[in-house]
Amino acid sequence: xxxxxxxxxxxxxxxxxxxxxxxxxxxxxxxxxxxxxxxxxxxxxxxxxxxxxxxxxxxxxxxxxxxxxxxxxxxxxxxxxxxxxxxxxxxxxxxxxxxxxxxxxxxxxxxxxxxxxxxxxxxxxxxxxxxxxxxxxxxxxxxxxxxxxxxxxxxxxxxxxxxxxxxx
Amino acid sequence: xxxxxxxxxxxxxxxxxxxxxxxxxxxxxxxxxxxxxxxxxxxxxxxxxxxxxxxxxxxxxxxxxxxxxxxxxxxxxxxxxxxxxxxxxxxxxxxxxxxxxxxxxxxxxxxxxxxxxxxxxxxxxxxxxxxxxxxxxxx
Numbered sequence: 001x002x003x004x005x006x007x008x009x010x011x012x013x014x015x016x017x018x019x020x021x022x023x024x025x026x027x028x029x030x031x032x033x034x035x036x037x038x039x040x041x042x043x044x045x046x047x048x049x050x051x052x053x054x055x056x057x058x059x060x061x062x063x064x065x066x067x068x069x070x071x072x073x074x075x076x077x078x079x080x081x082x083x084x085x086x087x088x089x090x091x092x093x094x095x096x097x098x099x100x101x102x103x104x105x106x107x108x109x110x111x112x113x114x115x116x117x118x119x120x121x122x123x124x125x126x127x128x129x130x131x132x133x134x135x136x137x138x139x140x141x142x143x144x145x146x147x148x149x150x151x152x153x154x155x156x157x158x159x160x161x162x163x164x165x166x167x168x
Numbered sequence: 169x170x171x172x173x174x175x176x177x178x179x180x181x182x183x184x185x186x187x188x189x190x191x192x193x194x195x196x197x198x199x200x201x202x203x204x205x206x207x208x209x210x211x212x213x214x215x216x217x218x219x220x221x222x223x224x225x226x227x228x229x230x231x232x233x234x235x236x237x238x239x240x241x242x243x244x245x246x247x248x249x250x251x252x253x254x255x256x257x258x259x260x261x262x263x264x265x266x267x268x269x270x271x272x273x274x275x276x277x278x279x280x281x282x283x284x285x286x287x288x289x290x291x292x293x294x295x296x297x298x299x300x301x302x303x304x305x306x307x
Contacts, residue, residue, distance in 0.1 A: 016188040019195045026199065033202055041198035048194070048240060055236060056183060063175035095182065098269055106276035118277060119285050123292075126263035128235055138243045146303050147256065150296045151264075158288050165284045 051134045058130035062095050072104065075113060075121070084159070087117040088152055091124025098125060115166050116159035123155035186234040193237050197244045209248050217253045217298050224254035225293040228261030229286075230268070238262035252304070256297035264289040 006014045026034040071090050075083070094101060105118050127148050135144045213220045228238065242255045265286050266273060273282040 010185075010188075012185055012188040012192075016192040016195075019192040019199075022199065023195065033199070036202045037195070037198040040202060041195050044194045044198065044240065044244070048190075052236075056179060059182060060175055060179040063178045064171060067174075095179075098263075098266060102269075102272055102276040109277060115278075115281055118281070122285065123264055123289060126235070126260060131235060131239065134236060134239050138239055142304060142307055143256075143300065146300045147260070147296065150299055151260065154292045154296055158285070158292060161288050162281065162285050166278070166280050 047137075048134075051137060054133045055130050058132075059095050062093050062130060065093065072108060075108060075117060076111070083117060084120060084156060087120040087159070088124050088155060091121040091155070092127045092129060094121070094125060095128075095130065098122070101125075114163060116163035119162035120155045120159035123158045124152065127151050182234075186236070189234070190237055190240070194240060197241060201244060201248065209245075209250050213250050213254050215251060217251070217301065218294070220251050220254035221257035221294045221297040224257035224297065225261040225265070225290055228258040228293065229265035229290055231262055235259070235263050251301075253297045253301045256300050257293045260296055261290060261293035264293060 009017070023034060023037070026037065071094065075086060075090065101121075105113070105121070109115075109118060132144065135147075212223060231238070238259045242259045245255050245258070246252065267286070270282055270286060273286075
């Protein structure tokens, strides 16, 4: 019964409803905690909302440039080191949930796309241009530069190791 | 024009899925932070770079969703005096390691591939977080 409702309204909305229910309980049993939590959440919302607008615009721009068709073309056409750079760039520019990319990557794998390139692509999804404003705002520019640079380097090592361990 | 409409539609759909989770996470963080005393975090995170980043990476690995959520949680953890190493490991593993997505990844890309990639990514999250903090301290 509950599972059916969750599937019908979606996991994301179910999660929010669950939290709102938690707040409702708090309102009844501990009004002080309820007010303190609402005020705390309000402050986070005030911080996050303007950044979300920028994230929306940057995600929109990334979606204009990178389509599934374009990703397929770029990942399969180039050879040698350029292929690795392409995988890094596509991983960075790709947006949407990770599982959305699995079917495409699976199809490309059947067509001969190397495991190392898939691993590099997936790892670089952690580097998000859209999230640059939020990272700088919260953690600062040095943090952004160090983590981004490290993740790109480690993505290549990741690709190499995955290829080695999976014999591909 | 069709290209722009499609991009806008994709972005809108992405946000439509993410927003309820983001709102829920913010509300959840607010209630957790006001319920759990700061001392509790000090018991879990013991200010040892390796152990803290291991714990951070473990928590990040089992969570999933838009990375924006990991940054919002991360900054609130920092406000609770949890070290940057743990928070960085948490943020990195949030996207690079996917315990929740593992069945789908294994099914479509191969079990060996998914297992190897996730294990390596988990340890890399720890290494990168320690490296990041060391470099930041040096700067």
